[in-house]
Amino acid sequence: MSNHLSFEKPLVELREKIAELKSFAKEKGIDLSEEIQTLEGRLAQLEEDIYGNLHPWQRVQIARFSERPTTLDYIEHLFNDFLEMHGDRLFADDPAIVGGIALYKGNPVTVIGHQRGKDTKDNIYRNFGMPHPEGYRKALRLMKQAEKFSRPVICFIDTKGAYPGKAAEERGQSEAIARNLREMAGLKVPIVSIVIGEGGSGGALALGVGNYIHMLENSTYSVISPEGAAALLWKDASYAKQAAETMQITAPDLKKLGVVDTVIEEVRGGAHKDVKKQAMLIDQVLEESLHTLTRKSASELVKERYEKYKEIGEIITL
């Protein structure tokens, strides 16, 4: 069974033991309900111990888990009439970013997000959720369209990073990301960005210049992957676990640093345990954000976005 992460092993073993005991009791017609009850109590305690105190590295594992819900999963649960729109009108359509128009509680919105695959075949098609410049240019095209028709933009962030490839460099990966940053800063409609999985560096930020930046509790957002940081710092990628702590990449850490507005609570054990319930938890925060932002004028939105980034990080004078 692949539906668990390595740190969940004690839980899985205990659950198996309980199931075994139950079937044994049934088979032999013996009453073991007391033992089972004790074990179930222990299981609840163990769940609390593990899920209640997730370490940064465990959160990284949850964020990267192959079964973690993706942009399209949340779109299905959060929006109505989603119609995907393709292509950057310049070169190609990049399946690593999806986008389109939809209704959110009856109101038109533009939705854009990184899209990972669910299995190997899907991942190859989606390039593991790592966009080329055309992905960012498609995203920008859709944002400009949202601005023209005065509808809010919702971005889901879920990428290891922009694709480090030859073609991506030739077609201006840097320029595509940079342009998105500048244009998002000036967009005259509300932008809400939500990190749902991994937020990898500039490739994530290119969908992240929002009026609000929210993060799912077990998602990460970082300037460099823990492995990359470990390789640079300790010349050894196996120190990734340590780097994950040092780099402060989890939602609670980034909330403390003032980078993130809201940490969106996750279903116990991670969003993959119950996508529908997770979508509801996102829905509450998204609804509130849009409720606040849609009342603001274009110039207020742009001004507040500017001030938001001006306030991040402490400046010291010698």
Added chain:
Amino acid sequence: MLKDFFSRRRRYATIPSERKQQVNTKEGVMTKCPECKTIMYTKELQKHHNVCFRCDHHLPMTAYERIHSLIEEDTFVEYDRNLISGDPLSFPEYKEKLATDREKTNLNEAVVTGEGKLDGIPIVIGVMDGRFRMGSMGVAVGEKITRAIEKAIEKERPFILFSASGGARMQEGMLSLMQMAKTSAALHRLDEAGLLFISVMTHPTTGGVSASFASLGDYNFAEPKALIGFAGRRIIEQTIRQELPENFQTAEFLLEHGQLDRVVHRHEMKSTLKTVLRIHGYHREEGGEELV
């Protein structure tokens, strides 16, 4: 990985460990071209704006050397010289490294910003210095550049920025990444104000700096053979498992792929900038205009 970008073209004669150098290049007196290995008097080389006499290789310039090569000396007024980053993540050895670089470079951070006159035309200028933490961008670098852009808007002056950077500064984590958004947002304001921004990429301009302000010029220029790109060469080679062309991610490669307006030789930098400024309607300001 990023270190390689710099060590390849370090200014002073560096001695590769595998083969000892025969010629005695006393610290600072002589400089060896990292490209053609010619040994030159450092002072002569500096007069030549650190361009190799023999092979035309552009060796790095310090931020102040660059400013002096473009701005009339008595007109330069520096902004925010004392602005520095904290250590927001309590990152191992970061404070010590900053202190070492401050001492070594006589700079407080990896960018120098200010205003002055280029051939009599008042401009706001920023110059990054690769010697300080490899020119990486943390909160202070992002803030200095943002404030310089805001000054340009306030004074309605053109903004010119010379970048030299390995990218976002790892030791300040996500706060460094957010500087990409902040500087780009400031450039949006500059755009709205209808003001000119010339970006000049020098060796190297990579990662988060390449993917933010450096790519957002009304004109994007670069010095010959400067390394410019988003991802590091080695990472790309590991990802795509194929050899990359030798000129990959050089200024000439970018020009060929439509990513740059021009590759500008250092000896023609000032005159090129002057021409752009003049075509944009900026003219010499004679006499005693009050700066600051």
